[in-house]
Amino acid sequence: MPELPDVEKFREMLESCAKGRAVQHVVVRDTGVLHGVSARRLRDALVGRRFTRPERHGKWLLARTGGPTLLLHFGMTGSLVCGSPDDAVEAHDRVLLTLSGERQLRYRDQRKLRGLWLADDDTEVARLLDDQGPDAMAVDRAEFAAVLSSHRGRVKTVLTDQTALAGLGNLLADEILWRARLRPTVRANDLTEPDRRRLYTQMRRTLRSAVTAGCVPPRDSWLTGHRDDPDPICPRCGAPLHRSRMAGRGTVWCPRCQPDGA
DNA sequence: ACTAATGTTAGCCG
C-alpha cells in the first residue's frame, strides 16, 4: 500500500491523533520491526514524551517529540492505526504506543519488510535520511529536470529510485508515465524539455489527487484501476495494455498512448 | 505447488 500519498495520510493521522499527547506505554509485540534500537531503549526514549508536528520525506514518516524522533517506514504492507487501547489487537500489530487521552497508535505490518528507527537528535535523523533524493511533492521543476538529466537509466527506474526522487512507488510511476504519455523504458536523459515539463505537470496532478484520496486510487479513469484486470484495456484509448517487468517490478503501459520515444 | 504483491538493499556483472 504505502507510497507517498499513503504515508502523507499516516502523517495527517498521526498529527490529529497524537500531536500534543504524551506517550504512556510502549509495547513491542515483535522486535523484528525494530532497527538499531531495542524495545527497552525505545520505551525509555519515548515514555513521557509528547509528540509534536510530524513530518514526511518521501516514504518516511518522522514522528517528532521535541527530543528523539521515531522514524517509520511502511514497506509494502505497513500501516499506522490510531484507535483506543481497548480495540482488539490484531495479528500484525507489531508496536503499540498508548497515549494520553485514551488513544493508542499502532504500527501494523504483515510482511515486516521495513519498520521503526529511533533517532536521538536531528543529526541522526539527517544521517538516516542521507541517501534520500528530494521529496516528490516538494521538488521544483528545475530540480526535477536536473534529476532526469543526470540519470542515464530508464525513466521508470529513475522515478522509483528513492535516492534520485523520494516518494514515488511502482503504481505511481506507471500512472504518471501513462498520463505523461511516456514509455517507461525511455532513457531519462533522452527526455526533451517538453517531455520533462509534461512529466512534472502530470506528477504534480497525480500526486495532488492521490494525496487527497490518501492512496493511489484504483479509479476506472486511472491506469491503476486496470492494472490487475485479467486482460487490461487502456481507459484512454481502449488498446490492450502491455505488461512487463522492470527492475523486478510489474510494469503496465499503453503501447498506443505511450509511444516509443525514438 | 507456484506466483506475484504498492519496498529496499546487498552482491554480482558488464
Added chain:
DNA sequence: TCGGCTAACATTAG
C-alpha cells in the same frame, strides 16, 4: 562510477 539484474527479507492471496 553507473546501470541492470537477482536474491533475500516475511507473509498472504489467488
